[in-house]
Structure formats: structure tokens, C-alpha cells
Amino acid sequence: MKINLLGLALTLLISQYAHADEYSLSLHVKGVKNNQGNIYVELYNEAKSFRKSAQALAILKAPAQEGMVTVKFDSLKPGHYAALAYHDEDGNGILNKRFGMIPTEGYALSNDPEVIGPPSFESSDFEVLGDADINLTMRY
Secondary structure, three states: OHHHHHHHHHHHHHHHHHOOOOEEEEEEEEEEOOOOOEEEEEEEOOHHHOOOHHHOOEEEEEEOOOEEEEEEEEEEOOEEEEEEEEEEOOOOOOOOEEOOOEEOOOEEEOOOOOOOOOOOHHHHOEEEOOOEEEEEEOEO
């Protein structure tokens, strides 16, 4: 019986340490103008994949709510990340763009950088070293 209790204690201890370096990230998308459609939030951990939805580390979707929408990513390792959010008002699942470049629906980036041309990972980069809350401001 002692061996089984010792084994259980070791398993619980190892399990606790295995998840010790995983954190949650809450992203608060502010300035949502209406309740139409959904808010998509894409999370990236590499510059080469930034803004390529199919290569996002994770994507969360929440119903649009005028004012602010919050999503939470769990089980993140410490490191550098960048977030991109958009207000999919027409419900087609993508950020609509004019000429394939200029967003025609609301969008937001972590760090709220001023954007001239395509935004970069570096301008939106933030570091996760523990549980975190990040604000993004929607632009229309």
C-alpha cells in the first residue's frame, strides 16, 4: 500500500510541474461598434506566420458585443506572441479587404501599433511570463 501511495504522490507532483509553465492569456477587444457577426482573435508565436490565419497558433471566436469582447487562451508556454482580432460583421469567417490589402471590417492588433502597410509581428509582439491580460482596440 505504501508503494501505491508513493506512486500516486509522485504522479501528482510531476503532473503539477508539467503544467507549471503554462499560462492563460485574456485578450480584451475594446471598441466593438455593434452586435453583428463575430469577433475572431488569432494568436501567433512566429513572425513568419503572422497574419496568415491558417498558420495561427490558435484562433478563438466569440459573438460580437457592442463595447468589448473578451476571449481567453489557455495552456500557453512562456514566450513572445502577437494577436490580431477582427469583427466579421457579415459572418463569412474572414476579414474582408479592399484590393486584398485594406480591411473593410474592424480589426485590432496587440500593442495597438500605428499601421501604414501590412502590420508586423514585431510591432504587435508581447511577452507572456505568467497569466496575462492584454487590451486591443478595434479600428473601423
